[in-house]
Amino acid sequence: MTKFSGSGYIFIGLNLVRGLSIVTLVLLFASSIVTMVEDVKAVNAFIKLEQASGSNSTVLDCSVYDCDYVEGSTVPNQPAGAFWAILNRLLIIFQSIVLIMSEVGWPSAFFDRYFPVLGPNFGLGALGVIQCLLGAAVLSHHVDEFSLVAAFFLFAVGCLNILLGLIFRESAKSRRSITGWREGERDILPRSNSRQAPARDTAYLSRTLTMNSTEKVAPSETGSTNMSRSISRPGMGFGRQGQKKAELAGYQVSAPEESVPRYTPSPNASPSPKIQFRTSSPLA
Known part of the structure; x- marks a missing residue:
């Protein structure tokens, strides 16, 4: 059985909240479309009723009908009331789509450039505030049960995102990122600096080595001018300067392990005996 650490439980919990957030936004998107269709039908019926009341004043009686709003809708009975009601629903639908894209994390470059508060570098507080505003905007009107439940759940999830934003701050989205989690599991090599620095430094080292190798070959072709350039910008080599640059x-x-060559005699070996030659005199 796989055992999760503290960061693993945080990763699972944040992604569960993200799933609930996406579901509530989809419900708000669907309920807004349903409400908009019902408002259009109610406005058409109200217009027909007003036309009929022109010949008979008893057809539209404000003591019987609610004259402040169109009967059976959220459209106010005022100049351009239908236009603003439909525009309100269209804005809610558009904001729901933007928030869903923000929760999915695509496209991240678009949010970094145009909506930074919904990008990966910000926390969940701004997202929760926008969700609470959308939920309150829907709950402030008399809507059907489907829209009421969707807006209530969206407001609750928005409050939860605000709480998570206060706890984890800007690291909330990086903690719940699936790609970041996979990269964290693969990053097993020891590095003294951050994860993003080695890629940039590796490219810099490769470019430096290429320039140095080119400058070392150039003197044989172009003469002393390139020779002075190669002398003024020497390579790091394999000495102490190269080690500092790599660190x-x-x-x-x-450092490599010390080893003794095979031909080196052992320090405890006894010296070989000396051979002495005696020469005898021929006249002995």
Whole structure:
């Protein structure tokens, strides 16, 4: 059985809240379309009723009918009331789509450029505030049960996102990111700096090595001008300067293990005996 750490439970919990947020936004999207269709039908019926009341004043009696709103709708009975009511529903639908895209995390470059508060670099507080505003805007009108339930759940999820934004602040979206979680599991190599620095430093080192190799070959072709350039910008090599550069780039340089060549005699070996030659005199 797989065991999760504290960050694993946080990852699962934040993604559950994100799933609930997407579901409530989809419900709000669907309920707004249903309400908009019902409002259009009610406005058409109200217009027919007003035309009929022109010849017979007893057809439209404000003591019987609610003259402040169109009967059976959320449209106010005022100049351009139907236009503003339909525009309100269209804005709610548009905001629901934008929030769903923000929760999915696509496209992240679009949100970073045009809506930074909904991008990956911000927390969940702004998202929760917008959800609460949408829920309150729907709950402030007399709507059907479907819209009422969808708006109530959206307001509750918005309050939960505000709470999570206060707890985790800007790290909330990075903690719940699925791609970031996978990269965190794959990142097992020891690095002294952050994860994003080595890629940039590796490209810089490769570019530096390429320039140095080109400058070292250039003197044989172009003469002393390129020779002076190669001398003024020498390569790091394999010495202490190269080691410092690698450590700044985030790599760990380990010293090789010391080894004794095979031809080196052992320090405890006894010296070989000396051979002495005696020469005898021929006149002995």
